[in-house]
Amino acid sequence: MMTNLFSIFDPISSILFNFNWISLIFGLLIIPFSYWIIPSRILIMKMIMFYTLHKEMKLLMGGSYFLGSTMIFICLFTLIMYNNVFGLLPYMFTSTTHMAITLSLSFPLWVSYMMFGWINKSTHMFTHLVPQGTPTLLMSFMVLIESVSNVIRPLTLAVRLAANMVAGHLLLSLLGNQGIMSSYLILFLILFSQILLVILESAVALIQSYVFMILSTLYSSEVY
Template identity: 60%
Template structure:
């Protein structure tokens, strides 16, 4: 019995005091058959087309000043986050992206690398970003404070957005599923339909949130060039 609703997210699976929960991030490499890696299948072609479309979109967001090949890190980031989001939809699989440890470890190094690169190589450009064009002189000190704070909280907002969206859907599925034992047969059928609809919604959220994370990271990168 869960002590509270959020205890479903507690890392609890272990062997010899070694946590196994984070293996969900790499377990897909074990279950994907080798032919999917060697022979181009329909799934392989579909996935390649998706990644190629994302590559072109990220290249457009980065603009002409973006370094060649810099889109690959954001395409890989999208793939990694979406994979972890989908793995969390399987029963008894630990959802790694619902923990701030995971999401912040993805967002913080990216943001830090952008800031270090920008302030080192484009210092004047970074200072110009603190005061938007056309700001009255009287409001400039306030705009500098606002822009600085909004810049500092970016990794936090990236991490919280992803973790909160992953937690919300799982909590709703668990909350509705735990009431099934006390329902009548008619209500139970309605509950199963609702759970299937929620599972489809969570599948869409898994894709959307990984896309939002990658796009925002790309936009933050384009600002330092």
């Protein structure tokens, strides 16, 4: 029985082991298609998607691109996309609705960027704290603003992904609970609204994984 609205995001399903977290590795079930002698349609679609993302990120990274540097962002996109899409299936746990997962993805990337930049290119990092054309009187103030914006980047990435996934699931849960003891007309309207919401959530699941990947790529390109 659901005690409150947010209990649908409770990851605990057993006292001995939290089986809900197994959904994190469901994307591995698609990997065996890569070992087929004749490429399947799923593998062809994956390769086209990966090649398109590779070209776009290579363009965003510019001079900071080196061979294989886009693979980490493509893997990050794939992991988030699989978990977002699988979370829309009935009785599936959406791990990306928890800050423990989203912050675990964004924080290590941000720490690696900052450590590499401040250790190897300190002068370049200092120049980013004062945008070009800033008046002399505002320089100290801009340094403070840019420093705060750099510090909160992993938090904003994590909150953006988790909040968007939670919002859609809450709307679906609210509409689903209204169907009990409703008239046929209201039930039809609720069902039609839920179908539209599922389509919207499918788009949000893909868009949020793409936004997470693009922002991570842009943050890494600023270090070089």
